[in-house]
Amino acid sequence: MTDSKRRERGADMLSKVYGGDVETPPPGSDFVDIMLETLFAEVWTRDVLSMRDRRLLLLASILTQGEPMTFGIQARAALKNGELTPDELREVLVFLVHYVGYPRCASMTGIAEEMIADFEANK
Secondary structure, eight states, X not given: OOHHHHHHHHHHHHHXXXXXXXXXXXXXXXXXXXXXXXXXXXXXXXXXXXXXXHHHHHHHHHHHHTOHHHHHHHHHHHHHTTSSOHHHHHHHHHHHHHHHOHHHHHHHHHHHHHHHHHHHHTO
């Protein structure tokens, strides 16, 4: 597959992963090109795990790192794409609090509730 085809495939998957909320960055940056051509064109398109499974793993990883902005983006996408319901997103936090800790999960709870309120208002 040519780099341009991989980039196009990666850009399509990036749009799916983020529910159309994140624009594809322009070409020219090695970081962006590798991200699109590898992460989104090759890793996210594998069929061994479902999109929902990948999203759950990603949410847990982001929560563990304490990245509130990225957690919000992923939570919004999970709701928008129908990968998680509001109650399932809340349950992710209930489950992970015992492994990640209360300070990290407490800070993400408000973000999750914002994403849920926004999702429900825009249904």
